[in-house]
Amino acid sequence: xRPSGRKPDQLRKIKLTPAASRHAEGSCLIECGxxxxxxxxxxxxxxxxxxxxxxxxxxxxxxGMLPRSTNSRMPREAAKGRQSGxxxxxxxxxxxxxxxxxxxxxxxxxxxTIDCDVIEADGGTRTASITGAYVALSLAVxxxxxxxxxxxxxxxxxxxxxxxxxxxxxxxxxxxxxxDSSAGMDANxxxxxxxxxxxxxxxxxxxxxxxxxxxxxxxxxxxGVRKLCAAQKKALGA
Numbered sequence: 001x002r003p004s005g006r007k008p009d010q011l012r013k014i015k016l017t018p019a020a021s022r023h024a025e026g027s028c029l030i031e032c033g034x035x036x037x038x039x040x041x042x043x044x045x046x047x048x049x050x051x052x053x054x055x056x057x058x059x060x061x062x063x064g065m066l067p068r069s070t071n072s073r074m075p076r077e078a079a080k081g082r083q084s085g086x087x088x089x090x091x092x093x094x095x096x097x098x099x100x101x102x103x104x105x106x107x108x109x110x111x112x113t114i115d116c117d118v119i120e121a122d123g124g125t126r127t128a129s130i131t132g133a134y135v136a137l138s139l140a141v142x143x144x145x146x147x148x149x150x151x152x153x154x155x156x157x158x159x160x161x162x163x164x165x166x167x168x169x170x171x172x173x174x175x176x177x178x179x180d181s182s183a184g185m186d187a188n189x190x191x192x193x194x195x196x197x198x199x200x201x202x203x204x205x206x207x208x209x210x211x212x213x214x215x216x217x218x219x220x221x222x223x224g225v226r227k228l229c230a231a232q233k234k235a236l237g238a
Contacts, residue, residue, distance in 0.1 A: 002167065003178040004033070011162070011174045011224055016235035018135055025112075026140030028235065030132030033176055034122035039132035041140035044111045057107030057154070059137070061094035063087055063129060065118040090126045091116070093199065097130045097159055097190045098137055100198045106154035112140055123177040127161035127188055131228050134159050135235050158193040160232060162224035164217040171213070173220045185209050189221030193229040 006012070012033030020029035026041035047058050064087065067073045077083050094116060114136060116129035137155070144150040165172060165186035167179045180186055187202035202214065 002172060004176060006172075006174075008170055008172045009220055009223060011227055012176065014228065014231050016132065016135055016231050018139060018235045024136070024140075025143045026136040026138065028132045028135035028139070030128050030135075032124055032128045032131075032174070034120055035124055035128050035176075036119040037125060037128045037132055038115075038117045038119060039129060039136040040115045040117075041133070041136040042113045042115070043140055043144065044113060047109050047111050051109065053109075055109060056104040057109060058104065058111045059095060059098045059102060059107075059114070060111065061091045061098065061114040061116060061129075061133065063091040063094060063116045063118075063126075065121060065125070069118045069121045090129070093126060093190070093201075094129055094133055097161065097198055098133060101134075101155060101157040101159045101192065102137075103154040103156055106150075106152065108150070110149075112137060121177070123175050123180040124163045127163050127190075130159065130161040130190060131232065135232055138232075138236055158229050158232065159190065159198055160193070160225045160228035161188060161190040162221055162228060163188050164220045164224070166209075166213070166217075171216045171220060173224045187214075187217050187221070189218065189225065191222060191225040193226065195222045195225070 015031040017029040019027055021027035021040050024040035025043045028039045030037050051058055114133045118125045141153050141155055163175045165175045165183035167183050184206040185204040189200055190198040
């Protein structure tokens with residue numbers, strides 16, 4: 001029995017609230033159980049120096065956890081003067097995941113920055129960030145089309161992410177903190193809506209995982225991502 005009482009292949013309750021921020025060109029508040037992340041997309045006129053005069057745009061991301069997003073207060077990273085390795089790794093993952101489903105040349109020489117701020121953390125903050133960021137990015141692109149800046153959407157596909165793991169010997173979908181903290185292994189699957197792989201992060205915590213066990217988790221991940229993509233489409237009115 002999972003601590004939450006969910007079935008092994010059951011997602012937490014998912015809620016996607018589009019346009020959660022009135023100032024950003026695109027935004028989404030994503031709630032996965034008790035995990036809540038505010039994702040905003042901001043459009044900038046320029047691009048990084050390595051893309052100047054190439055005709056290509058750029059998608060980048062920043063990620064952070066609010067001090068009381070967890071049980072005890074965490075000092076702000078800005079107060080420390082530097083970001084943790086975990087933060088840098090996650091925001092790079094979010095950026096890579098979104099760039100996989102966008103035509104940077106069609107975007108033109110402009111940058112869209114995705115900010116993912118964790119309001120409450122109960123496991124799966126990076127996967128929730130990717131799933132919510134896609135909605136925020138889509139709304140930002142929609143605003144560029146409506147304003148006449150873009151004639152055609154540069155978005156070429158749909159992407160979402162979910163965690164899977166082995167909890168007390170059972171493969172399970174969408175780990176919350178209680179499961180993640182004691183899982184024998186865990187994996188993050190970033191997939192397209194048709195099941196193609198963007199990125200997989202898989203780590204054995206106790207013992208190596210067999211190929212057969214891995215494919216069980218991949219199957220769970222694909223099932224979860226299909227449901228998350230359906231939730232994204234609903235939030236976008238598609």
